[in-house]
Amino acid sequence: MRGIVYLRRYWQLYALLVLPLAYFFIFRYSPMWGVQIAFKDFNFFQGITGSKWIGMDAFREVFHMQDFYRTLRNTLMLNLLDLIVSFPAPLLLAVMLFEARPMWFKRLSQTILYIPHFISWVIIGGIVYQLFGTQSGMINNLLDRLGLDAVPFLTDKTWWLVIYLLTGVWQSAGWGTILYLAAMTGINRELFEAAEVDGAGRFKRIWHITLPGVKTTIVTLLIINLGNMMTIGFDRPFVIGNKAVLDYSDVLSTFVYRTGLESGQYTLATVVGLFQAVVGLIFVLSANFASKKLTDEGIL
């Protein structure tokens, strides 16, 4: 009886939930049905249910592939370096923006910083090529004019890594400030005023008020980033990478693309995808566990 009263009163709110729930059910959960392809000799004329079970054979095959370990190593390496280089960048930027006083300057620089986020990697790849090419790149043309030797920015492994990481910062740092800035504006202004009265300088205020104020945000973003350790975007390594640095630029997502979509080895591609998901989950859970132990903050 009370349930009916409750429902009658709040049904609109639940009705609002229908669409998002349906979305998750249709697009997030029902595709998981296909995970079983990893354990089947998938033949798409017979469909998923019609295909033969092969147990763990496909896993054995993937774990014997040299390319799998190389792409796994590269994925972890690129993500780890990216975390070290790209993670602090938006925080630093946000602190600087937050400290900047003139409103018009804040607005303007924020907008300028966001723009790279909306440029597709294909276009960024083109820009990178125009800037850093050995034969006709702008930088090397400049070096040439100064009488210096050309630097193989895109074909030397180490240089390529630097370019890869810096384009990542360039593309995402501005956008990453949004969350930090939102958290910073949420900090009670009186804290700053009190600190100022007590004679705290700018760096003291940043260290003792601003940063602790966004601690939760930092931890949350770190956990999310760690959870994504195993997944790597497809377009960035695919577009920025090239044949000369394939040893470094070939990652799990390009590997899945090649085996799954290009060679039609759906079973193997699904195995790699499943492996990624499981390890990714372990990463999130352990990062969350560690963070709860260390800071009492977590996302679960």
Next chain:
Amino acid sequence: MAASKFKLAKPASFSLAALIAASVALAGCSSDSNGSSANGGSAASGSSASASGSSAAPSGKQATLKVELFDRGNSPQPYTITDSYLTKYIQDHFGTPNNIKMEFVPVPRSEELNKLNVLMASGGDVPDIVFTYDSGTFYRYAQQGGLTDVTDLVNQYGSNLKAFLGDDTLAYGQLDGKQYAIPGKRSITGKYASFIRKDWLDKLGMKEPTTTDELYDALKAFKEKDPGGTGGKVIPFGMTIAPAEVDPLIWSFIQPTTDEQKYTLTQKLGSNDYPTLLPGFKDAMQFFNKLYNEGLISKDFGLDEDKKQLGQDVQNGLVGFFTEDYPNPYYADGSYANLLKNVSTAKIDAIDPFTNSEGTHAKPAYDSNGMYIMIPKTSKHAAEAVKYLDWMSQTDNMVALQNGVEGENYTMQDGIPVVKEDAPTDVTNRVYNFGDIAILANGKFAGDDEKNKQAFVAGFPSQFQADVRKALDISDTDTFKPISFGHPIDAESKYGTALQDKYDQIIVKSAMAKPADFEKAYEAALKDYMQSGGQAILDERTKAYQAMQSK
């Protein structure tokens, strides 16, 4: 506290169940509406297309024949990809007389393979005629039982088709003695020619190189004397990492091989044969290394996979020599035409300099087959599909599909359709996608080999026609065909795409190493290649060769 929690929880769980039920219903709904809208859409477009024909159509139930069609996003006004002069022509001349409604299913050219996989997996919605260039995909479909065996249908309805293709070409579509695909036919099988800046040679007082050594001397002279006045930007040998640039050079270093070596040591990755393990490959890499370190080839060749940079460099008059698919420089808006706009005195001449140890200009050619045209197992109109292909294979129909309207688009001269260059755009637009519509043909067909070549050349701007012919004949000199076992090599379909990258990597690393480090770089890259599937392919091909010999 607990009680209130309970009270809250119960209705919540109840409504959750309701929600799940609702969302399931919604899911059903959405897939349903998708289906009906797709049907509705096709019915609508179909009815408008067949409106003119339906009145004249003979009685009896009309069949709908669905045919895949590459969409390159270049349909000119007022046409659309599914409603153009050619689709109407086919409806009027084949569809309506046979009481068949033609329906073309557009597939974006660049996503062709992915899209085809999705279509095939969808079962009922797949077109009755699909196709691909990728032999691995064809073999996979055939082995997994997804294709109609058309052996009997071709015998019954395809007499013109058989005459057009010939047994040699038909054999490419067979697996275990059954005809699972109808291969298209290639009118011209040559691939590559080499091109040199004749005006540069003249300036230096040099003659056109006829051997690899002479070519090397010319490249050296281009580099040192810069006859084009590029201000140090000269690229003596325009290089990329695409087959058209690396193949002619590499294959000229391959030593004479026995039949056994040819079968076992060649590696077929994707649709091309690769010489990775053939004797002489290392010498080719050594030569690459020399060219790179002496600054004779493009420094960024390893980044240029789509030949875009090469095209720009040629057009800007920086490149002295390059190899290409033989007709590529000569198209109406191609690199030669653009080069002439930038450097009016430029002259590109087709030559054939790469020479192997036997003194011939050995180079790869295409098989005589084109696309694999397939009829999915789920198709209910296999007979109509074969009839359609049979209709297309008749010379008159083929000429009409490839050239348009006689007197307006082309004139017949000695049995060869010659495209009218002065035809207005709206007339030439009629056949804007003839290559994609006439799926049985790769290149123009006019009757026999010589006529095909003449018809092909006649399609180019008149100022280049003599050059195209010369390049075509070069591409056809001393050629050899791909090696085929007549059945797929499993390791090749498994590792093929990955190994293509590894192969490119061998070239890039060998070329870019310092001369002293060449040996190390080459061996390391080759080892990686072998471990990533090269060895597996070698083993399987060796076994397949032994099986072939013992038969």
